[in-house]
Amino acid sequence: MDWSAVLGQALTQAVGIQAIIYCLAAIGLNMQFGYTGLLNFGQAGFAAVGAYAIAVLVVTFDWGLWPSMAMGILGAIVLALLLGVPTLRLRADYLAIVTIAAAEVIRLVSRSVTFNDVFGGSDGITGKFAAEFYALNPFIAVDPEFSGLTLGPLRYTRNDSWIWLAGWALIAIVLLIFWLLVRSPWGRVLKSIREDEDAARSLGKNVYLYKMESLIIGGVIGALAGFVFAASSQSVQPDNYATALTFFAYTVLILGGAARVLGPVAGTIVFWFLIVFIGEFLTGALRAGWIPDELLRPDQIGQVRFMLVGLGLMLLMIFRPQGMFGDRRELALDAR
Amino acid sequence: MPADRAAETGRPPASYVTRVLGEVPCQPGVPKPDAILIATDVHRQFGGLTAVDVAHLEVQRGSITALIGPNGAGKTTLFNLLTGFDRPDTGQWTFNGESIARMPAHRVARSGMVRTFQLTKVLSRLTVLENMRLAAPHQIGEEVYAAVLPFLWRRQERIVTDKAMRLLRQFNLAEKAQDFAGSLSGGQRKLLEMARALMTDPVMVMLDEPMAGVNPALTQSLLAHIRDLRESGMTVLFVEHDMDMVRDISDWVVVMAQGQIIAEGPPASVMADARVIDAYLGAHHDRPLTADGQSLTRADAEVSSP
Known part of the structure; x- marks a missing residue:
């Protein structure tokens, strides 16, 4: 087996485009779940709003990419308001139910035959809608012959290099703002709501308003994940925005440590490294004949790697329930 | 007008409160010379159960007023209603001259009425x-x-x-x-909750069973802190089962039973009142008052607020 190829591929993906997408989605959830205690199970819906906004507006309605992105952010704010207004005064579980349902509604509407002309049905939309973004590729501006970025074991293609760089820059900016927010008195109110919203109310805090702000900010960050997802593949497919996206984002968040600013970054790197490494390792091991064919067929690798990742996560939760950055003492406190 | 006088001097001394309240007749719903909280016809029903049915209640500014009564008398429900944590079926009340009935809890707190909870919320x-x-x-x-x-x-x-x-x-x-x-320990949590309430610069502090679950060593310190609140010009209304504490620090006692106010007066006269002993002690009539207070405190801590 070619270990350097397996490791190189795993490392490339650990900080790759997928990792960026899930990192952003998890940062949004960190604001909502980690700091405010809001159970948003519809982060895929917010990502879908962002992704479809740029695809539909550019391809179907001939808008520019940048105004389409502004509309995507606006769309995420509207979605957060729609979900939050009826549920944020109620107990936490109502938001969970409404968000998971809303995300599915968004996915099913966008893949429905009725709206085929606008959303492209179950095939989604493929087109050069992110061309305006790729035209700004600084690597090509510097070197017209540029064919892709190589940083040690990391290897990215021409277009991927640019969105990779822009994606991590975006994460850096988002995290900076995030960090400023959560260490402020505003962030303190969010944490107090997570701990006990009646206590926050008894001290004169307008709990409903803060929950709404948190839901909106987290949702907008989710839409940013949708932008990267759509732009990186120049296509949107409705089934990419199923509940799995939300739950992988939660996995990333809990793996890294909820309510820690850098938790989602560490979580996404470990999560994608494990998934890709296990997949590549199993493929290599099969090819080298280490695993007998009766035990595992090549087409089963996709499923088996998720089983193994799941097992790994269970072990992590047993031996390190606070995630990588969490504080075990903090977790051990009663959440009264 | 006494209201004007209190406003001018800012903080009426304890002796002043005691003297003024000494002249108030001991009747349920009696008007006070300078009431900071005035509630009328407050009614709250849970299904078929009338939890609170208060015809009239006034709380004297700058006093320590105790709200006592057997379990299920509606004390905590009344607290929840007054502080905006529950909505009344009917009722009007003013705080510091401003109507705060049906106001959301956070706005009640901002208007200067801050509460603590029976089960501490740190x-x-x-x-x-x-x-x-x-x-x-x-x-x-x-x-x-x-x-x-x-x-x-x-x-x-x-x-x-x-x-x-x-x-x-x-x-x-x-x-x-x-x-x-x-x-923190249970007693320290009570202290923190009280200190935290003071951070809001309150005019009136509502304490829901400040002594429940506090070890005896801390009791005296908590009592002193509550007296300090009065000395610095705040009004205190508290729910308590510990009769020693009620006797010790309150200027005025309001007794609730089955949602209604059945008696009011200075601690000594209220505790001698036959109606109060009947309503409050019920089945435990034959046991000494203080020992009973202890067991009631423990029993009540298990019954969470509705």
Whole structure:
């Protein structure tokens, strides 16, 4: 087996485009779940709003990419308001139910035959809608012959290099703002709501308003994940925005440590490294004949790697329930 | 007008409150010379059960008023209604001359009426100091746009921190400032909750069973803190089962049973009242009053608020 190829591929993906997408989605959830205690199970819906906004507006309605992105952010704010207004005064579980349902509604509407002309049905939309973004590729501006970025074991293609760089820059900016927010008195109110919203109310805090702000900010960050997802593949497919996206984002968040600013970054790197490494390792091991064919067929690798990742996560939760950055003492406190 | 006089002097001394209340007749719903809280026809029903049915209640400004009554008398429900944590079916009440009936809880708190809870609500995974800072009113940094610009709120944060540390020292919690509030003992949590309530600069403090679950060593210190509230001009209304404590510190006692106010008066006269002994002690009539107070406290702690 070619270990350097397996490791190189795993490392490339650990900080790759997928990792960026899930990192952003998890940062949004960190604001909502980690700091405010809001159970948003519809982060895929917010990502879908962002992704479809740029695809539909550019391809179907001939808008520019940048105004389409502004509309995507606006769309995420509207979605957060729609979900939050009826549920944020109620107990936490109502938001969970409404968000998971809303995300599915968004996915099913966008893949429905009725709206085929606008959303492209179950095939989604493929087109050069992110061309305006790729035209700004600084690597090509510097070197017209540029064919892709190589940083040690990391290897990215021409277009991927640019969105990779822009994606991590975006994460850096988002995290900076995030960090400023959560260490402020505003962030303190969010944490107090997570701990006990009646206590926050008894001290004169307008709990409903803060929950709404948190839901909106987290949702907008989710839409940013949708932008990267759509732009990186120049296509949107409705089934990419199923509940799995939300739950992988939660996995990333809990793996890294909820309510820690850098938790989602560490979580996404470990999560994608494990998934890709296990997949590549199993493929290599099969090819080298280490695993007998009766035990595992090549087409089963996709499923088996998720089983193994799941097992790994269970072990992590047993031996390190606070995630990588969490504080075990903090977790051990009663959440009264 | 007594109201004007109290406003001028700011803080009526305890002796003044005692003297004024001494002239008030001992009847349920009796008007007070300078009432800070006036409630009329407050009614709350849970299904077929009438939890609160208060015809009239006035609380004297600058006094320590105890609200007592057997379990299920509606004391905590009345607390919840007055502080905006529950909605009444009918009823009007004013606080400091302003109608606050049906106002959301956070606005009641901002108007100067702050409450604590029967089951202490400290914010476990915030430090003791953060618990205190949170409660400070009018914080610029609590606006989302200002939050990202630390230079806008850093100065205020320093002032808030100084005030918090001063209160923590007063409540003997200063060494715990950097610990998670969840690591405090039951009594320390009660102290923190009271200190945190003071961070909001309240006019009136509503304490729901301040002594429940507090070990005897801390009781005296808590009592002294409650007296200090009155000395610094605040009005205190508290629910309590511990009869010794009620006798010890209250200027006025209001007795509830089955949702209604059945008696009012200074502690000594109320506790001698036959109706009160009947309603309050019920089945435990034959046991000594103080020992009973203890067992009631424990029993009630198990019954959470509705």
